[in-house]
Amino acid sequence: RTVYLNGDYLPEAEAKVSIFDRGFVMADAVYEVTSVLGRQILEFDGHLARLTRSLEALGMKNPMDRAEWLAIHHKLVELNDIDEGLIYLQVSRGNGGDRDFAYPPEGTPLTVVLFTQAKPGLADNPQAKTGIRVISIPDLRWGRRDIKTVQLLYPSMAKMEAKHQGVDDAWFTEDGFVTEGTSNNTYIVKDGKIVTRQLSNDILHGITRASLLRYAAEAQMQIEERPFTIAEAQAADEAFFTSASAFVMPVVEIDGVKLGSGKPGPVAARLRELYLEESRKAAQ
Numbered sequence: 001r002t003v004y005l006n007g008d009y010l011p012e013a014e015a016k017v018s019i020f021d022r023g024f025v026m027a028d029a030v031y032e033v034t035s036v037l038g039r040q041i042l043e044f045d046g047h048l049a050r051l052t053r054s055l056e057a058l059g060m061k062n063p064m065d066r067a068e069w070l071a072i073h074h075k076l077v078e079l080n081d082i083d084e085g086l087i088y089l090q091v092s093r094g095n096g097g098d099r100d101f102a103y104p105p106e107g108t109p110l111t112v113v114l115f116t117q118a119k120p121g122l123a124d125n126p127q128a129k130t131g132i133r134v135i136s137i138p139d140l141r142w143g144r145r146d147i148k149t150v151q152l153l154y155p156s157m158a159k160m161e162a163k164h165q166g167v168d169d170a171w172f173t174e175d176g177f178v179t180e181g182t183s184n185n186t187y188i189v190k191d192g193k194i195v196t197r198q199l200s201n202d203i204l205h206g207i208t209r210a211s212l213l214r215y216a217a218e219a220q221m222q223i224e225e226r227p228f229t230i231a232e233a234q235a236a237d238e239a240f241f242t243s244a245s246a247f248v249m250p251v252v253e254i255d256g257v258k259l260g261s262g263k264p265g266p267v268a269a270r271l272r273e274l275y276l277e278e279s280r281k282a283a284q
């Protein structure tokens with residue numbers, strides 16, 4: 001695999017970062033994951049806007065302009081022959097020198113890394129037909145979940161707990177309400193209405209979420225942005241989640257309770273189709 005590191009395209013084994021990099025010792029880094037379908041980049045502008053926002057929130061400047069970022073994405077797709085897959089992008093605050101909580105001096109170069117992950121069958125994921133089972137877990141992450149940082153230990157622990165319990169993923173709860181999934185935004189459907197938590201610092205502002213809600217509104221579907229509980233989700237007609245890598249994924253069981261028929265519902269299926277169709281049209 002050929003990867004990108006600070007201006008160079010290198011074989012992955014030659015791409016090396018300092019052990020003093022703050023991404024490594026402090027989780028002082030932000031990231032994006034963008035999907036590739038038919039060799040094209042989905043939601044490029046959305047991911048770039050959120051990257052810039054995450055960087056600014058942490059006092060870093062976006063090191064490149066739109067054309068440069070897009071060129072790197074396209075070049076990696078070409079070099080690695082990616083038809084369907086993901087592009088991972090990370091920007092860290094760079095080499096902090098002798099380990100120190102204080103940021104390194106202004107002008108210290110950021111570390112920019114991008115790599116591809118080939119995922120043949122990404123759009124045709126068989127899990128979309130069977131649905132996914134989740135458990136709920138207390139949300140013990142920090143208070144700025146709107147910033148997409150690489151502090152992913154707690155979500156990893158939650159994912160492992162889900163696996164230990166024989167299911168696929170976990171939904172976080174706080175003060176009795178669902179915040180989001182380990183790596184996705186969460187939704188329920190009741191009497192045709194789509195319910196999803198409103199944006200705040202408590203959740204990541206999903207790029208897939210933003211587009212999906214726009215497409216759903218354009219299709220005259222009813223949407224309510226408010227928190228919901230696990231009990232409400234278990235009593236809903238349908239549930240699903242969204243992310244750049246899963247698009248729209250039906251959830252058929254929560255904490256051992258089957259939803260409705262226990263099979264993916266029609267609203268999730270329609271939204272998945274709608275999302276794939278519209279986002280492919282807008283791909284770069």
Ligand code: PMP
Binds near residue numbers: 207242244
């Ligand atoms: N919430 C969290 C915690 C995530 O990690 C992700 C995946 N990036 C999402 C939501 C979904 O965001 P997006 O649709 O931009 O992938």
